[in-house]
Amino acid sequence: MSEVNNKPKTNTAKVDTRKEEISKFSLIFNKLGIYVVVVLLIIIGMIVSKGSFFTASNIQSILEAVALIGMVASGLTFVTYSGNWVDMAIPLTMAAGGMLTVQTINLGFIPALLIGIATGALIGLTSGFMIGKFRANAIIWTWGFNLLLSGVIRFVWGGKQLYADQVANDSEYAQHAANTFFSISRTYIGKYISLMAIVMILMMVAAWFIHTKTKFGQELKIVGTNYEVAKYSGINCTKVMIIVYVINGITASTAGIFFSALRKTSSYENGTGYDFSCLTAVLLGGCLMDGGKGSVVGTFGGVIAYGILNNILSWIGLGTYEKYLVQGVVFLFIVWLNTYSNRKLGKA
Amino acid sequence: MGNASNSESGYALDMRSVSKRFPGTLAVDKVDFQVRAGEVHALMGENGAGKSTLMKMLAGLFNDYTGEIYINGEKRELHSPMLSKEYGVGMVYQELSVARSISIYENLLVGRLPKKNALFIDKKKAIEESKKLLARVGLSNLDPTINVSEISQCDAQLVEIAKVLGNEPKILVLDEPTSALSSEEVQRLFTIVRNLKEQGLAIVYISHHLAEIFEIADMVTVMRDGKKVDCCPIAETNTEKLVASMVGKSVGNLYEAHESSAESEEMLRVEDFTRWGFFHHVNFQLKKGEVLAICGLAGAGRSEIARGLTGIDKINGGKIFMHGKEIEVKNLGDSIRKGIGYLTEDRKVYGLALRQSVGDNISSCIINKGGKGILYNEKNLQKIINEKINEMEVYPADPDRLVNSFSGGNQQKVLMAKWLAAGVDVLILDEPTRGVDIGAKQTIHEVVRNYVSQGHSCILLSSDLPEVSGLADRAIILREGHVIGEIPKAGINENSLLIAANGEGEYVSCQK
Numbered sequence: 001m002s003e004v005n006n007k008p009k010t011n012t013a014k015v016d017t018r019k020e021e022i023s024k025f026s027l028i029f030n031k032l033g034i035y036v037v038v039v040l041l042i043i044i045g046m047i048v049s050k051g052s053f054f055t056a057s058n059i060q061s062i063l064e065a066v067a068l069i070g071m072v073a074s075g076l077t078f079v080t081y082s083g084n085w086v087d088m089a090i091p092l093t094m095a096a097g098g099m100l101t102v103q104t105i106n107l108g109f110i111p112a113l114l115i116g117i118a119t120g121a122l123i124g125l126t127s128g129f130m131i132g133k134f135r136a137n138a139i140i141w142t143w144g145f146n147l148l149l150s151g152v153i154r155f156v157w158g159g160k161q162l163y164a165d166q167v168a169n170d171s172e173y174a175q176h177a178a179n180t181f182f183s184i185s186r187t188y189i190g191k192y193i194s195l196m197a198i199v200m201i202l203m204m205v206a207a208w209f210i211h212t213k214t215k216f217g218q219e220l221k222i223v224g225t226n227y228e229v230a231k232y233s234g235i236n237c238t239k240v241m242i243i244v245y246v247i248n249g250i251t252a253s254t255a256g257i258f259f260s261a262l263r264k265t266s267s268y269e270n271g272t273g274y275d276f277s278c279l280t281a282v283l284l285g286g287c288l289m290d291g292g293k294g295s296v297v298g299t300f301g302g303v304i305a306y307g308i309l310n311n312i313l314s315w316i317g318l319g320t321y322e323k324y325l326v327q328g329v330v331f332l333f334i335v336w337l338n339t340y341s342n343r344k345l346g347k348a
Numbered sequence: 349m350g351n352a353s354n355s356e357s358g359y360a361l362d363m364r365s366v367s368k369r370f371p372g373t374l375a376v377d378k379v380d381f382q383v384r385a386g387e388v389h390a391l392m393g394e395n396g397a398g399k400s401t402l403m404k405m406l407a408g409l410f411n412d413y414t415g416e417i418y419i420n421g422e423k424r425e426l427h428s429p430m431l432s433k434e435y436g437v438g439m440v441y442q443e444l445s446v447a448r449s450i451s452i453y454e455n456l457l458v459g460r461l462p463k464k465n466a467l468f469i470d471k472k473k474a475i476e477e478s479k480k481l482l483a484r485v486g487l488s489n490l491d492p493t494i495n496v497s498e499i500s501q502c503d504a505q506l507v508e509i510a511k512v513l514g515n516e517p518k519i520l521v522l523d524e525p526t527s528a529l530s531s532e533e534v535q536r537l538f539t540i541v542r543n544l545k546e547q548g549l550a551i552v553y554i555s556h557h558l559a560e561i562f563e564i565a566d567m568v569t570v571m572r573d574g575k576k577v578d579c580c581p582i583a584e585t586n587t588e589k590l591v592a593s594m595v596g597k598s599v600g601n602l603y604e605a606h607e608s609s610a611e612s613e614e615m616l617r618v619e620d621f622t623r624w625g626f627f628h629h630v631n632f633q634l635k636k637g638e639v640l641a642i643c644g645l646a647g648a649g650r651s652e653i654a655r656g657l658t659g660i661d662k663i664n665g666g667k668i669f670m671h672g673k674e675i676e677v678k679n680l681g682d683s684i685r686k687g688i689g690y691l692t693e694d695r696k697v698y699g700l701a702l703r704q705s706v707g708d709n710i711s712s713c714i715i716n717k718g719g720k721g722i723l724y725n726e727k728n729l730q731k732i733i734n735e736k737i738n739e740m741e742v743y744p745a746d747p748d749r750l751v752n753s754f755s756g757g758n759q760q761k762v763l764m765a766k767w768l769a770a771g772v773d774v775l776i777l778d779e780p781t782r783g784v785d786i787g788a789k790q791t792i793h794e795v796v797r798n799y800v801s802q803g804h805s806c807i808l809l810s811s812d813l814p815e816v817s818g819l820a821d822r823a824i825i826l827r828e829g830h831v832i833g834e835i836p837k838a839g840i841n842e843n844s845l846l847i848a849a850n851g852e853g854e855y856v857s858c859q860k
Contacts, residue, residue: 215715215724222712225701232660232690232698233712233766234681292703 034285034301041308048315058311059192064262066307067196068255070300072278073285074200074207075251077299078244081211082224083291084131084138086279087245090252092149093123094271097253098260099153101181102162106169109177113257120253123149124245132241153268161267164260185262196258203251208296216243225292276331281306283334359418360385360550361406361519366415368401373753375401377574378415383519383550383567388541390553390565390582394594394757394785398574399554403521406552407439408432420518438517442524446496446508453478453492456511481510485540502533506540513544520544521552526560538564556783558587570594595786608821608837609801610638614672616688616774616805618657621666626652627829630666634774634807637800641808641816641840644826645849650809651693653826654776658683658690670773684713689772691763693779699763700751706762707733707747713770729769736765739798741791757788764792768799775799776807781815793819813842825849825856833857 045053052058072090079087087093101116127145130136164181168174187195211217223230223240230237252271260266285302287294309330313323363381367374376398383389393399405413411427418424419435426432446455454461456478464470478492485506496504505525512520522541526534541564545551553565561568562582570578570593578585578593616634621627627649634640642650655661657668659677668675670687677683680690692698700709711718711729718724726733730747737745740761742754751762760781767775777796781789796819800806810816816823817840825833825848833848833856847853 213724214722215718216722218708218711218715218718218724218726221704221708222701222715225703228698229701230712232680232692234679234684234770235712235715236679236681292701 034298034305037284038301038305038308041305041312045308045312045315048312053315056192060188060194062307062311063192063197064194065310066303067194067200068259068262069274069278069281069306070197070200070303071203071255071258072252072274073281073299073303074203074296075248076278076282077207077285077287077294077296078211078220079138079248080279080282080287080289081291081294082220082241082244083227084241084244085289086139086142086275087127087248087252088139088142088275089123089127089146089149090248090275090278091271091273092146092153092268093120093249093252094256094259094274095153095266095268096120096123096149097256098266098270099157099162099268101257102164102167102260102266105164105167105177105181106171106174107177108173109180112177112181116257117250117253120249120251120256121246122249123253124247124249125242127249128242128245129238131245132238150268157268159268161265163265181261182264183261185258196262199254199258203254204296204300207247207251207299210247211296216240220244221292277306277327280327280331280334283338289335289338359383360420361552362418362421363402363406364416364418366402366405366413366417368405368410368413375574376405376413379571379574379576381569381576383552385518385548385550386545387566388545388551388553388564390555390561390568391571392555392561392568392590392594393571394755394787397571397594397785399571400523401574402571403439403523403552403554406432406437406519406521408437433515433517436516436518438512438515438520440505440509440512440520440522440525446504446511448497448504449495451493451495452482452490452499452507455496455507456481456492456514458511460514477514481514482507484513484544485510486536486543500533502529502536505529505537509540517549519550519552521554523554524556525553526555526557534560558590561590562587591786606797608638609797610821611636611803615670617669617672619667619669621653621656621663621668623652623656623661623663625829627656627826630826630829630831632824632831634805636803636805638821639796639800639806639808639819641810641820641823642826643816643823643845643849648826648849649829650826651778652829654690654778654807654809657776658688660690684770684772687773688776689713689767689770689774690776691767691778691780693782695759695763700759700766702752702759703750705748705750706737706742706754706765709751709762710736710747710766710769713766732769736769739768740765740795755785757784760784761788761791764795768795772804774805774807776809778809779811780808781810781812789815813845816845817841823848827851 042053049058072094076087076090079085097116097120100119101112104112104115107115127142130141131138164178165175168178185194185196189195189198211220219230219235219240222233222235223237227237230240255274256271259270263270281302282294282299283289283302284305285294285298285300287299310323313326318326359382361381361383363379365378365380366376367378368376379398379402381402391399391402404410406417406426408426408429408431416423417426419437424431424435426435426437453474457474462470462473462477475492479488482488482490482492487503487506487510490499490503496507499507525537529537541551541553553561555561565582568580568582568585568590569576570590572594613636614633615636615638618630618632621630630653632640642653644650652661656663657677659679659682668677675686677686677688683690696702701712707726710733711726714729714732715724718726718728733747737747742758742761742765751759754762764780780796781792793815796806808816808820820840821837823835823840823845824831825835827849832851835844835848835855839855844853844855848855
């Protein structure tokens, strides 16, 4: 009795009344929510500092504190985005970058700098190869690699600290290189802005460009969301993972070099704690630990928020130990929030 | 009617005007659903119609549904799986939830193993109880101490039902219970279901197979777009009517006759293709414009051949010729560049990055065409993305929308669109329409026909026999890794395919 329709072509165009459009506003808010937090923190900072928040010295100290974390976080964003949570070898990548730069300072500042960065790239290449090619567990591998690097550095330099001015020989060239090395973390452009902060921002811009405007960034999007799907779409997942870790190694070792210059000394413990503080910043910035979600713009906000938070803690008058406590709580809260929102996403 | 409930309404299950909203979606919209004790009630609908959500509601997975649920006349708040179980709802899901590496009795009595004392379980009593449960599903001679991994898929399915029966449910929900069973096993299952029905259980039966519904169900409810659209005794309806109310309009024959678009020109030739233990000395030829089906029972080596052709697995021997020239395929990326694409089965695991947008998914095989050098700009691919979205009739046609907010059928269309965009000459389709609704199935079939008529070729791997007979221009039969015969277009029908796959019939030539 029902009429037989031989060309049922149009039935797919039926109107699905159940779907409601997600407003553009909520999308923007979701993406840039961290900047609302930043503004709130600035207001809190102005209150607890009784108006001295915007003084030159305070801005300077926030930017300095944030610069190193920001450099590392710009690369770590790729690791988290790729679905590998965090690079546990960040502390020793930073240390190794600093050590190698100082050790080779006699070659001149620029060659030493490049050697330091290349060390980080090599460490990243190794991790990327193990994780991309042999599918090693990212946390366990980088954790173990961190220990191995720590052993190598202590063995080679006997656990000593290196000072660029002592390593440098008597030639004027080497002494000049050592002085240039010390100065990179103490150069200010204008009154407030340190060179470190500018380098950090440049690295963020570069990371943003790589993440959003390159084929690698687009491939990473698929690899980070679902490794198997990427593999079955013909994407070279090994190559993508290697690039991810090389970028991360380069950013971490660059930060390590600036850190050595700032401390005027280079040792195996130079990067201690940067793994978790940078992950906190990256997660604050909206990266999803399962991968495939997050942005460099968000990470930048996360870094700023983290810096201001620490600054506020100093204004309140908390010591180092109490700061650890607060940082631990913030980290665990962010991890919880991340998992929670992930579950919400999974359900939707 | 067995021991029918003495409630006022007379219904074992009475869901009144229930709704469930997901962010951006009203998945179930004021649905009334009633099941009597001693009745098998079929619940039907296309993918995304809201069946699963309705059943999840019943299983207590949501604590924010609206509306009222009465079980045996008493109002119940099913706000957690535990409560739901306590009030007598038993769920048997499509994916087995039995743990394969532990024994049957431990699976059956999980969470309520009888204890001898504070520390040890009473194994003897547990085995006794398990035997009683197994007897209810016709497995009285199965030893409850062996591991689930050692029994057949059908038995495992029945063990799953027995496990649920252990909680003495009043309402039993069977979600696609036959999807992994052979037709003989289906009959076995039906006998059990009829038994349970006579014992007074209210049974909700979810299935895509119309034939099964007519065989086993007493009542049928059809859902569409989150609403109930039809509910009647099975005797008062027929296939056409059911399909019509599922799709929203009447449909004609799903597989209309079509002309083969195969030309004489050769597209792909495979010689002596071998991967030890999976397939051996396989030879076949694929013509331009042809849909070639590779048929065989599960485990015959169909997917393995596809994986070998596209470089996912290393092969041990054999040659591949494209357009008459020998090619070597190193990996899938290489294979796509050389013109062989592979639409995998199981879109959620291998097919689609669900948390990304439609556009990102469709472009995932052609990222290298997204700009000059290392640069990528989605705008360069926007044209082809929109074109494929329209061709596949993805609804809503929004490339920025995340794939996980689409229904199963539309997700499958996105997967198909992704491979159309890849622009390969030979596309291997592995179960291209498994578990999707009729509307999406028709669209996909039409697109495949269209695709080959434009001078491409397809290799179809499908367990859906009507699909193979409707779509294929030629079929080669694979059995235990060997090609044992070939069926020309005229000879392809469900019977001949099934007989040949079992190694018998006129088309088997056993050319080992």
